[in-house]
Amino acid sequence: MRVVVAEDLFLLRDGLVRLLEAHGFEIAAAVADAPGLLDALLEQKPDVAIVDVRLPPTFTDDGLRVAIEARKKVPGLPVLVLSQYVEQLYARELLADRAGGVGYLLKDRVFNDDQFTDAVRAVAGGGTVMDSEVVTKLLGRSARQEPLSRLSGREREVLELMAEGRSNSAIAQRLFVTEKAVSKHSTAIFTKLDLVPSDDDNRRVLAVLAYLNG
Amino acid sequence: MRRGGQAVVLMMFTWLLVVVAAPACLVVAWVRTGRSEYAKGQRGRLRDFRYCAGLVATGIIVGGSAYPVLEAHGDRIDWAFLLLGIAVILVFRPRLAKPAVMCLLVALGLYGVALARHVGVGTYTPWRWYGLLPIGGYGIHSYGTYLILAQAYAYLLLGGWLAYREIIERPRLAALVLGRMAEPERRHDRWGLLLPYVVLGVTALVGSNAWFALAVVLVAAALVVIRRWPRAAAGAVVGGLLLLGLIGLFRAKYWSTSGNYGYLGPWSYPRFGAVDVSNQTMGLAAGAEALGFLALGCWLVPRIFPDARRLLGLASDNELARRVQRLTESRAVAVDTAAADLRRLERDLHDGAQARLVALGMSLRAAERLIEINPQAAVALVAEAREASARALTELRELVRGVHPPVLADRGLGDAVRALALDCPLDVDVDVDLPGRLPAPVETACYFAVAEVLTNAAKHSGSRAAKVALSHAAGRLSIVITDFGLGGADPAAGTGLAGVEKRLATFDGIMAVSSPVGGPTIVALEVPCALSLPKISSS
Helix, strand or coil: CEEEEECCCHHHHHHHHHHHHHCCCEEEEEECCHHHHHHHHHHHCCCEEEEECCCCCCCCCHHHHHHHHHHHHCCCCCEEEEECCCCHHHHHHHHCCCCCCEEEEEHHHHHCHHHHHHHHHHHHCCCEEECHHHHHHHHHHHCCCHHHHCCCHHHHHHHHHHHHCCCHHHHHHHHCCCHHHHHHHHHHHHHHHCCCCCCCHHHHHHHHHHHHHC | CCCHHHHHHHHHHHHHHHHHHHHHHHHHHHHHHCCHHHCCHHHHHHHHHHHHHHHHHHHHHHHHHHHHHHHHCCCCCHHHHHHHHHHHHHHHCHHHHHHHHHHHHHHHHHHHHHHHHHHCCCCCEEEEEECCEEEEECCCCCCHHHHHHHHHHHHHHHHHHHHHHHHHHCHHHHHHHHHHHHCHHHCHHHHHHHHHHHHHHHHHHHCCCCHHHHHHHHHHHHHHHHHHCHHHHHHHHHHHHHHHHHHHHHHHHHHHHHCCCCCCCCCCCCEECCEECCCHHHHHHHHHHHHHHHHHHHHHHHHHCHHHHHHCCCCCCHHHHHHHHHHHHHHHHHHHHHHHHHHHHHHHHHHHHHHHHHHHHHHHHHHHHHHHHCHHHHHHHHHHHHHHHHHHHHHHHHHHHHHCCHHHHHHCHHHHHHHHHHHCCCEEEEEEECCCECCHHHHHHHHHHHHHHHHHHHHHHCCCEEEEEEEEECCEEEEEEEECCCCCCCCCCCCHHHHHHHHHHCCCCEEEEECCCCCCEEEEEEEECCCECCCCCCC
């Protein structure tokens, strides 16, 4: 799987490259600034790009803007955005095209390399991965609203993990229940929230996030 | 030349008309203003009647001034028409008395200015009447010529002042006539309206044959300046008046002492302001006028140029002292908060991230020792170290958010407030109208001000929704935060809103709170600042 990495700090870029190579990814390009990233994305057409939000030249949200721009030119180009902080505003902008193949994670998530590489693969496969902090904030804001308050505690846990972009089996593993139980919960959630149920993991995530984003 | 008998008959006829018609007009006015449609009580009636009486009086003065001129043309009934017009106004539309008085006064003033120009030209002027005084005779030494200008300017001033007051009291009319000058803070700029007259006066000094064409062009230009650059117009009026005054005084001295009036042939006397200087008398009149211009110009200087008084050392420095006081206070607050923020930062780093990094180092050292003897325990320690580093990162993140939120640096105030709204437990509707970026310190202060107000609203208002509107106009950033809760917020009671006000004061910003019991609570913040042009995207 070919990956483009964009990160301006040498130590972190090097660390990411090593981590990815150790897990069998092929590094198509490792760039340090926004223009370089755009060129790499459009020329290399990687299977997935891992992009830091803050990049030169302006050291603001250049990475994010390049990612969104590249996805306009190459629809569905899988991009996993990494950042020292997560903002719901940026999550919304990434999700706005509803094309999937999007991830938005805190940099800390790299510590857990298995989960991180899972996330990279999920995004490359067209899935959507949101940091649990984004999901917590989303839920926190709308928790008091009517349909969400009808969910049971377990259903909320499942919803949270679903919104983060996890598959049924991953959720089952995490909550120590069977996959069947998870799919039962997810059906209940979709009924309560008035969403069209879908077996496709990716569409399911997008529906849930769209719902939470109001 | 008029035969004496005819003149006497004419005079008697005139006085008869005045004595009979004027009281009749007043009676009509008194009856009309008492009619039910105008029944606004005795005071209202008196006010209306006052203008009606004023109209009759002005009519008599105007008629008296105009009559001999008309008579010279053999058109004797014009004055009767004037009185008839006044009577019609009084009978049918007593309310028109007010504008009619103003128009007549201004017309009389302008007529006087024109009259002053010509009265001294001829060697003989028939006896005539201007305003309240007879003038004429052998015009050169007639005492009346001195008084034409004074009267003309008095009528212009009175009529202009009445008209100005009337215009100011009607906002729509004011906006139409005054344009941008209608704004109350541009009160002094309204003196700029005198620009066409000043321009005429200054061009008259040129005295060339092209005077008239030049004057037309310059007056047209003056009208444009008044409309587009009211401040510049006011400044030009002051400069023009001072120039006219000084030149006029010098010339008056020359004219009255040398006896040389610069006669250049008929219609080519040196002009000054409202007079053609054809003789010594008019030279003195020009001097008096120049004195008036100079006085008005000097009086206007501190009003149009507020800094002039301080520069001349005339102003009491109250304003400056207050400003210094405010700056001292806001600087103290700024320094205190900056110091407090740094202390908090130091403490948070010391107790948080630093402590965790120490623990991390110790765990790693322990793992180093254990790795040979007890690999399993070492792995557990390393995992612990990893978690400690994640927690340190979380804490640092929170710290950074408190110092300067990253989204504020990335996107500016508009998007930062949008992000704030998304994180706020209230349902916040954000309306941003900022076409550029604000200065970074203002952005930060305003961001934390909005955050504080929203936190307050979420905690105390009981509202579930709020609205934030940001806009920038006329060099001021304005932020209005509205919640639909219980109201009753008092900036004096809590530290939150008072703190916001103090911090904004550093930037000369102000805060206003309207929070009646029962809501809604509206907090308005205003900070003077420049808006930089939108950044052009680098990609």
